[in-house]
Amino acid sequence: MRFPLLSARRLGLPRRAVSQILLTQLAIAAGVAVLATGLFLAPLSAQLDDQAMRRALAIAQSAAADPALAAGVLSSGASADSPVQSSAERIRRATGAEYVVVLDLDGIRRSHPSADRIGLPVSTDPSDALAGREVMEIDEGTLGRSARGKVPLLAADGEIVGAVSVGIAYDSVRDRLLGAIPGLLAYAGGALAAGALAACLLSRRIQRQTRDLAFSDIAGLLAEREAMLHSIREGVIALAPDGRVRLVNDEAARLLGLAPDAADSCAGRPLEDVLGTGRTADVLSGRVTGRDLLTVQGSRVLVANRMPTEDGGAVATLRDRTELEHLGRELDSTRGLIDALRAQDHEHANRLHTLLGLLELGLHEEAVEFVTEVAGVHRTTAEQVTEKVHDPLLAALLVGKATVAAERGVPLRLAGTSLLPDRLVDPGGLVTILGNLVDNALDAAAGSAAPLVEVELRAEGRTAVLRVRDSGPGVPAARREEIFTEGWSTKQPKAHRERGLGLALVRRLAERQGGSARAGEAADGGAEFSVVLPEALR
Secondary structure (H helix, E strand, O other), X not given: OHHHXXXXXXXXXXXXXXXXXXXXXXXXXXXXXXXXXXXXXXXXXXXXXXXXXXXXXXXXXXXXXOHHHHHHHHHOOOOOOOHHHHHHHHHHHHHOOOEEEEEEOOOEEOOOXXXXXXXXXXXOOOHHHHOOOOEEEEEEEOOEEEEEEXXXXXXXXXXXXXXXXXXXXXXXXXHHHHHHHHHHHHHHHHHHHHHHXXXXXXXXXXXXXXXXXXXXXXXXXXXXXXXHHHHOOOEEXXXXXOOEEEEEOHHHHHHHOOOOOHHHXXXXXXXXXXXXXXXXXXXXXXXXXXXXXEEEEOOEEEEEEEEEOOOOOEEEEEXXXXXXXXXXXXXXXXXXXXXXXXXXXXXXXXXHHHHHHXXXXXXXXXXXXXXXXXXXXXXXXXXXXXXXXXXXXXXXXXXXXXXXXXXXXXXXXXXXXXXXXXXXXXXXXXXXXHXXXXXXXXXXXXXXXXXXXXXXXXXXXXXXXXXXXXXXXXXOHHHOOHHHOOOOOOOOOOOOOXXXXXXXXXXXXXXXXXXXXEEEEOOOOOEEEEEEEOOOEO
């Protein structure tokens, strides 16, 4: 795009885009008007020539049809007072022709507007007319340039006795042509004025749309836009007013799991065709409104914001919060462990004081029983978990959650039917699912009259079945699907992360493995969450 701009500067043309467009449109309109005028005048001149020649031929035919003219050629000589001269002059004056010349078979004039030329040979070749052929032409003669018509002159018996030549002054043809030019120029000027007015109106509209920028400025903005969109570490999606995708930058394609060539392949397609139905499409299309909306796409947690544009479209931005969410959950787990350790430390200090007191009082047998009982409780919990859950990651998670639950005053127990072998395909995914469900269950059961959380883990062939029951208030039937939506939560958000992602991640992880996640009601009240994972075991 640099070459037109350089040429414009060398020629001294204006730099503003609207001015260059206006000058270009005016030049085009003027060129079209001149071309149309020329294209009209060229056939008009030929048409006027043809009309003049046909008129001359018609006059010659009418004169040759007079029997007296042929008889006069045969009976009288070449003189100024002959009947042939009289008839020819009468015809000339009646028709307005420049001349009517009658000639004999020898090409000698028998009539002429100038009497002194009578009896002299004609200046042009009369052989075609004397041979019986009619002739139309524009030629130069003794009276100047004229449109001519020549016909043979026949006697009563049909024999050729001469010819009649009629000329129309070419000046009259040129006058007619010149007379048509002012009117034609008036029409062309009117068309040019209308084109100029339309060009001005269009240029004003372009000026408003381009904000009176120069072509170089527009080119620079486009280059900067491309560089910015493809270099920033934030996803950008532009949508048209009808919901079709206008633009997808590289980061948005990565966050949404699209193909690397999404910028080209997704342009012009409806948003639902690109992303499918779900919360992400609802957020980006504006059906879900708000700021910093959370959504889960694949394995990523995204934060979306949407800004409408003047033309009815929108621009949506995406930020990746996956790592932040993971860090937040790890921080929650760490805080829970710290609280549990702090409680255990306090409890351990109390037990040591008790043991010391028993020893100082000499109650050695009671001291031994006390130590045995305390150690047995913790050993029993770990042994119960490892007997039923053979995967070390899940077993460690349940032991840690049991400690946290005990500190919060909520018993956490394994169902008697639990039995899960150490053959998990994706133990990390199941740890995430179980951790989220247990955390939610502990929160729900903590305020109940008889708090309890029960976990069931079992294998059915290669299918893993996980159930978590709590003694909380339960989930209303009308909201059992809504609770799996990203961003939905009844809890107050924490300072370091948003609420409403745990259950959404649970369902998403289950569905990625071809399974399902459902919410229901426990047998003794409260909520029961069930997760079924086909092909989860080797």
